[in-house]
Amino acid sequence: MASIDAALLDFQRLDRLAAGSSALHRLDPRAKVLVVLVFLVSVISFGRYQLSALLPFFVFPAVLIGCADLPAGYLARKVALVCPFALVVGIFNPLVDTEIMVHLGPVAISGGWLSCASILVRALLTVSAALILVATTGFPAICRALEQLGMPKVFAVQLLFLYRYLFVLAEEGGRAARARELRSFGNKGQGMASYSSLIGSLLLKTWQRAERIHMAMLARGFTGAFQVRQHYRFGRPEFLYLCSWSALFVLLRLFNPAELFGAFLTGLFS
Amino acid sequence: MHMADALLSPAVGGTMWAASAGTIAYCSAKVKRDLDDRKVPLMGVLGAFLFAAQMINFSIPGTGSSGHLGGGLLLAILLGPHAAFLTIASVLLVQALFFADGGLLALGCNIFNMGFFPAFVVYPLVYRNLMGTRPSRSRETWVTVFCAMIGLQLGPLAVVLETVASGIAELPFETFLLLMLPIHLAIGLVEGVVTSAIVSFVRKARPELLEPAAAASFATWSLRRVLVGFLLLAVATGGVVSAFASKDPDGLEWAIARITGGSELQPRGPLHQTLARLQGKVVLFPDYDFPKSASKTEPAAPAKVEHSLPVHSGTSLAGMVGSLVVLLLVVLSGLILKKRNLRKVYGIH
Numbered sequence A: 001m002a003s004i005d006a007a008l009l010d011f012q013r014l015d016r017l018a019a020g021s022s023a024l025h026r027l028d029p030r031a032k033v034l035v036v037l038v039f040l041v042s043v044i045s046f047g048r049y050q051l052s053a054l055l056p057f058f059v060f061p062a063v064l065i066g067c068a069d070l071p072a073g074y075l076a077r078k079v080a081l082v083c084p085f086a087l088v089v090g091i092f093n094p095l096v097d098t099e100i101m102v103h104l105g106p107v108a109i110s111g112g113w114l115s116c117a118s119i120l121v122r123a124l125l126t127v128s129a130a131l132i133l134v135a136t137t138g139f140p141a142i143c144r145a146l147e148q149l150g151m152p153k154v155f156a157v158q159l160l161f162l163y164r165y166l167f168v169l170a171e172e173g174g175r176a177a178r179a180r181e182l183r184s185f186g187n188k189g190q191g192m193a194s195y196s197s198l199i200g201s202l203l204l205k206t207w208q209r210a211e212r213i214h215m216a217m218l219a220r221g222f223t224g225a226f227q228v229r230q231h232y233r234f235g236r237p238e239f240l241y242l243c244s245w246s247a248l249f250v251l252l253r254l255f256n257p258a259e260l261f262g263a264f265l266t267g268l269f270s
Numbered sequence B: 001m002h003m004a005d006a007l008l009s010p011a012v013g014g015t016m017w018a019a020s021a022g023t024i025a026y027c028s029a030k031v032k033r034d035l036d037d038r039k040v041p042l043m044g045v046l047g048a049f050l051f052a053a054q055m056i057n058f059s060i061p062g063t064g065s066s067g068h069l070g071g072g073l074l075l076a077i078l079l080g081p082h083a084a085f086l087t088i089a090s091v092l093l094v095q096a097l098f099f100a101d102g103g104l105l106a107l108g109c110n111i112f113n114m115g116f117f118p119a120f121v122v123y124p125l126v127y128r129n130l131m132g133t134r135p136s137r138s139r140e141t142w143v144t145v146f147c148a149m150i151g152l153q154l155g156p157l158a159v160v161l162e163t164v165a166s167g168i169a170e171l172p173f174e175t176f177l178l179l180m181l182p183i184h185l186a187i188g189l190v191e192g193v194v195t196s197a198i199v200s201f202v203r204k205a206r207p208e209l210l211e212p213a214a215a216a217s218f219a220t221w222s223l224r225r226v227l228v229g230f231l232l233l234a235v236a237t238g239g240v241v242s243a244f245a246s247k248d249p250d251g252l253e254w255a256i257a258r259i260t261g262g263s264e265l266q267p268r269g270p271l272h273q274t275l276a277r278l279q280g281k282v283v284l285f286p287d288y289d290f291p292k293s294a295s296k297t298e299p300a301a302p303a304k305v306e307h308s309l310p311v312h313s314g315t316s317l318a319g320m321v322g323s324l325v326v327l328l329l330v331v332l333s334g335l336i337l338k339k340r341n342l343r344k345v346y347g348i349h
Helices: A002-017 A029-044 A055-068 A072-090 A111-137 A139-148 A153-183 A192-219 A236-254 A257-269 B010-034 B039-055 B072-079 B081-099 B107-131 B137-166 B173-205 B207-215 B223-245 B251-261 B269-282 B290-296 B300-348
Strands: A100-104 A107-110
Touching (some): A002 A072, A002 A111, A002 A153, A029 A055, A029 A236, A029 B010, A055 A111, A055 A236, A072 A111, A100 A111, A107 A111, A111 A139, A139 A153, A139 B081, A153 A192, A153 B039, A153 B081, A192 B039, A192 B173, B010 B081, B039 B081, B072 B137, B072 B207, B081 B107, B107 B137, B137 B173
Antiparallel strands (some): A100 A107
């Protein structure tokens, strides 16, 4: 059962990062969400053989990790855990596409390897952007930003409920699973029969808990919306943040600094 | 089954985002209008439950491997389609943000694949129709298993279509399909068995929990609206996918067309072709040696592209005609099912 507890701890650690107090943490969440969206779209919009043009985009996660003082090793580990899933599909590219595209001296590289490497870089960029968004903003603030950007209120309220009870229920599920594990030596008794009644009771408990929660909230004057303690304003810093990053992404999308720089260097030496 | 951003093109990602966002807006309005507000906390807490449940594994008999619950169909049975869709979408959003399970741009795809199919295709069109009003226990079991399997075929099918349409991964359509579908047939079987076991547990312990979802707002579900939606969807996919599919088979040809023609997936007639050619001239690829490798095969490429244009519009037409015929069949079978249902209802009253 170490895995459930470990997953929960990992989750809580990422969640706690959002409590930081850097200038980045204090920005209006809407600006951060929008910048990440612009970033993702510009990264994704490259052709599939592009590799060098993608690399300058690492400036975004690097700068953010630096500014917000996030634990880079922890985030890198999380990113590394997820990337294999994209690679499972991408690894077939070298098999399908064997046409040689690049000659690095005597080494010939096929288009398949190129696009596979491109998929890996995309995965690194997109996953780290999403994690950094959570680590600098926090889930409730992201929900509120999305709501202000037009997400339906019912959905936002429901997301916040989900988030609040996630830790409670995951711990409860973890306890139930641990109890089952302790009673099932050599994994006998972990089959579907005991599983379904375990999940079934967890479900019933959850349901009753939801009813109690709702009654308790009604008693305290819940009107269907969560009250916010911290009010953000989309002011000048947000505007600057959004505009400067977006402009940079557009520039990086249109011009390839890696290539320009490479051409400049090779021109210098030839 | 979570799709990653890295395998997605902006066109596909954006389209699916729009589709999912629209469905979320529709469901939110529906939940707000139809249901008492008690349902919203319940949905949220059930989403958290699904999270917890997905962390608990069980061993699958005879295989030595273990699995966990997916939960789409279970939520649809418990909450009804609209609330279930919202709950699944919120679980996927949390997974995308905290576990980076599927990216943020791929979220639209993932919500659609794992939420729309169980909640709006399998549950209302298959589950409800096959289940009837007073199902026996064995019927309940096999219908649930069957529905879970259908849901877990439609989802991966959509994953394959979206991935291939994005064109970042180069796995051919047929191979990818052959890799995905059989695996998910087995997963669907397990999911169905587990779902039906949980549902029957709940039915034994608190049968009243299953009543509201069964009664909820389905009298107002108009078959006509569903069919119009599907008509539009099928014509669109028939047109787009067949234009693409006919271009797909020869990997080399595809690659050449890409090198000379930029990164869009569908040829959009002469304007796009000229634009693409222009782009091919403007954009430089000195790093990758593209112009050279393209010029090696130059004689074949332009001829191919020009040839394939009329062929494309031809197959697009065929695709649309084909989807119209299929839809006609679907409408007919739907009407037959509806008639049978009506008879059943009147037979009981």
